[in-house]
Amino acid sequence: MEDRLLIQANKLSYKINDNKLFSNFSLSLSAGQAIHIKGSNGSGKSTLLRILGGITEPSKGFVDKKPNINLSYLGHKNALKTYLTVRDNLILLNLKGKREINNLLDLFGLNDRLDIVTGNLSFGQQKKLALIRIFINKSDLILLDEPFVGLDSETQEILSNFLNKKVSEGVGLIFTSHIAANIQANTVSISS
Amino acid sequence: MLREIINTVIKKFIHQFASPKTYFLQVKRLYPWVFYISIAIYVVAITWGLLFTPKDFVQGNSYRIIYFHVPASFIAQSLYAAMAFSSAVYLIWKVKLAAYLSRSIAPVGATVTLIALISGSIWGIPTWGTWWEWDARITSTLILFIMYLGLISLHNSFNNFEKADKLFSYLAIIGFIQIPIIKKSVDWWSSLHQPASITISDKPSIDPVMLYPLFLSIIGFSGLVACLVILSSKVQIYKREKNKNWIKDYV
Amino acid sequence: MRILTTFKQETLKLLKKTRAWLGPILVFVLIMIAYPLTVELSSQNLSDAFYPVLFISCLLVMMLATEGIFLEDFEDGSLEQLVITGNSLYQSIIIKIFIYWLFIGIPISILGSLFNVGSGNTMDSSLMLLPPLMITTYIFLILFCFGNALSLTKGSVLGTLITMPLLLPILVILGKLTTAILFNINYFGFLILLFGILSIIIFIFPAIISKIIKTHLE
Numbered sequence: 001m002e003d004r005l006l007i008q009a010n011k012l013s014y015k016i017n018d019n020k021l022f023s024n025f026s027l028s029l030s031a032g033q034a035i036h037i038k039g040s041n042g043s044g045k046s047t048l049l050r051i052l053g054g055i056t057e058p059s060k061g062f063v064d065k066k067p068n069i070n071l072s073y074l075g076h077k078n079a080l081k082t083y084l085t086v087r088d089n090l091i092l093l094n095l096k097g098k099r100e101i102n103n104l105l106d107l108f109g110l111n112d113r114l115d116i117v118t119g120n121l122s123f124g125q126q127k128k129l130a131l132i133r134i135f136i137n138k139s140d141l142i143l144l145d146e147p148f149v150g151l152d153s154e155t156q157e158i159l160s161n162f163l164n165k166k167v168s169e170g171v172g173l174i175f176t177s178h179i180a181a182n183i184q185a186n187t188v189s190i191s192s
Numbered sequence: 193m194l195r196e197i198i199n200t201v202i203k204k205f206i207h208q209f210a211s212p213k214t215y216f217l218q219v220k221r222l223y224p225w226v227f228y229i230s231i232a233i234y235v236v237a238i239t240w241g242l243l244f245t246p247k248d249f250v251q252g253n254s255y256r257i258i259y260f261h262v263p264a265s266f267i268a269q270s271l272y273a274a275m276a277f278s279s280a281v282y283l284i285w286k287v288k289l290a291a292y293l294s295r296s297i298a299p300v301g302a303t304v305t306l307i308a309l310i311s312g313s314i315w316g317i318p319t320w321g322t323w324w325e326w327d328a329r330i331t332s333t334l335i336l337f338i339m340y341l342g343l344i345s346l347h348n349s350f351n352n353f354e355k356a357d358k359l360f361s362y363l364a365i366i367g368f369i370q371i372p373i374i375k376k377s378v379d380w381w382s383s384l385h386q387p388a389s390i391t392i393s394d395k396p397s398i399d400p401v402m403l404y405p406l407f408l409s410i411i412g413f414s415g416l417v418a419c420l421v422i423l424s425s426k427v428q429i430y431k432r433e434k435n436k437n438w439i440k441d442y443v
Numbered sequence: 444m445r446i447l448t449t450f451k452q453e454t455l456k457l458l459k460k461t462r463a464w465l466g467p468i469l470v471f472v473l474i475m476i477a478y479p480l481t482v483e484l485s486s487q488n489l490s491d492a493f494y495p496v497l498f499i500s501c502l503l504v505m506m507l508a509t510e511g512i513f514l515e516d517f518e519d520g521s522l523e524q525l526v527i528t529g530n531s532l533y534q535s536i537i538i539k540i541f542i543y544w545l546f547i548g549i550p551i552s553i554l555g556s557l558f559n560v561g562s563g564n565t566m567d568s569s570l571m572l573l574p575p576l577m578i579t580t581y582i583f584l585i586l587f588c589f590g591n592a593l594s595l596t597k598g599s600v601l602g603t604l605i606t607m608p609l610l611l612p613i614l615v616i617l618g619k620l621t622t623a624i625l626f627n628i629n630y631f632g633f634l635i636l637l638f639g640i641l642s643i644i645i646f647i648f649p650a651i652i653s654k655i656i657k658t659h660l661e
Contacts, residue, residue, distance in 0.1 A: 018436070
């Protein structure tokens with residue numbers, strides 16, 4: 001079972017200018033598990049995800065990841081180029097896996113928008129596009145920061161089902177959300 | 193493996209002896225000594241230099257500004273080196289104190305460089321007949337001054353101190369590598385300044401009678417600058433560690 | 444494969460933003476047109492001061508070209524995506540700078556040599572001017588990228604303030620090069636010197652820049 005372990009966080013602490021966000025936070029996740037991180041505004045959920053993703057360095061503690069792990073991450077920023085078309089945005093990230101792209105586009109209902117300039121899409125559609133873009137890549141661990149914000153209830157349902165399916169296929173999932181999500185996940189809360 | 197061991201040993205050493213608290217206490221004890229001794233030395237040097245040395249054959253009495261100008265221009269560069277060294281220590285071993293120190297050296301360095309520039313141009317009026325000349329050493333001192341200011345404005349632009357420290361350190365180190373290149377290139381471009389008065393390898397081109405007070409003045413001036421750095425670093429520590437318990441006892 | 448993809452991505456991104464590559468080139472042309480207008484036509488001395496003007500305008504235009512070079516990718520989250528998915532930031536920075544040079548540096552070098560003829564200098568001197576201009580624009584680009592990376596979210600004034608001192612040695616070399624071109628002395632020596640500088644910084648600075656950008660991402 002040990003080799004199914006994807007990521008392990010040991011006694012993480014984080015502070016900015018000596019203001020502590022959280023301290024002594026530990027977690028571990030194996031393949032096929034999901035974790036829902038809860039906490040109040042400003043408790044450092046986003047920072048925690050960025051630490052797990054390896055962008056931000058924790059003030060104390062460390063993160064162990066399975067070697068050569070494939071990560072997908074979506075934070076508050078969509079990483080979309082608003083002046084390019086939807087097609088360009090999808091292909092810009094990845095030139096492989098065209099078939100998967102079409103399935104995802106069908107799933108999220110963006111298949112007729114391929115040639116529209118991304119800046120002309122609505123906020124919700126851009127969010128969907130950003131999600132599709134990170135799902136194109138084959139990944140072992142998905143990190144999502146408030147993935148349901150800006151999506152209508154129908155799409156939230158689609159996304160939850162999609163994520164549940166991914167988890168059952170053996171992908172690890174860590175996400176934050178203050179919107180009640182229909183995802184089978186263990187809940188972990190952080191506090192300072 | 194060996195490197196790891198050495199690293200942990202160094203880390204342990206640093207974190208025990210280079211904590212802001214230890215520094216703060218030690219400096220508090222040392223400060224008066226440094227201050228009074230260096231001010232005494234500097235006063236002796238100045239009195240000696242101004243009253244008991246002969247006039248220069250060519251420059252008359254105006255050369256006496258060297259007891260001010262030479263230490264300043266000498267220290268302006270040494271301070272940059274110290275700052276770059278301290279920045280490197282911060283980047284390699286993540287010693288917070290080193291970051292505080294390099295940040296607190298910057299304004300002192302800028303001030304000393306400005307003193308060197310102003311005293312130099314005052315000296316220029318009787319000697320060259322102009323207060324500004326596009327000569328190599330003046331130009332590179334001016335560039336040094338701008339580099340100090342650039343570093344300070346870079347650090348002040350960021351609210352997250354840790355980020356500011358890191359960016360500051362990168363720039364300080366790159367600048368340190370660049371300084372000799374800038375100096376050489378500007379030298380190459382033009383030089384009508386008199387060559388440096390004291391060099392380590394050659395015999396000094398200055399009369400020993402003037403040399404001894406000059407050396408003393410460099411020592412005294414360095415001490416006073418060190419006092420400024422200490423004061424400035426205290427300000428930095430207050431600013432950064434104001435939430436720590438220990439500091440509340442000393443404010 | 445990955446390099447080719449990054450190459451395509453960066454080219455597409457730059458080309459779609461016309462103002463980012465055409466803008467600096469046009470500004471350069473405007474400066475080149477403005478220069479003769481500031482000189483009294485009867486004195487017919489255009490060629491004398493042309494080189495300093497040319498070099499300074501190259502510098503200014505490269506400053507304009509690199510303005511916000513990393514800002515867009517930083518603000519829209521592309522850079523954090525890049526880092527988190529385990530792609531090499533270093534590599535993509537090298538490629539990005541190269542593409543900027545390809546689309547801005549090279550046109551400016553060619554235009555600069557053409558305007559050199561227009562200012563009354565010989566065709567030979569223009570041909571001699573082209574290679575050092577191409578190298579210099581690349582060096583300027585790299586160094587301004589360094590400054591802009593440091594001041595990433597704080598505007599280009601701070602970046603320029605930081606970078607300019609580092610550029611001065613290059614300007615000194617260019618000043619000497621002018622004489623070398625005019626009198627045809629030691630021209631290749633200077634060319635090799637510039638090329639040597641470029642070959643040192645071309646791989647070192649992107650590494651520093653990627654460190655700096657990672658600091659910003661934290």
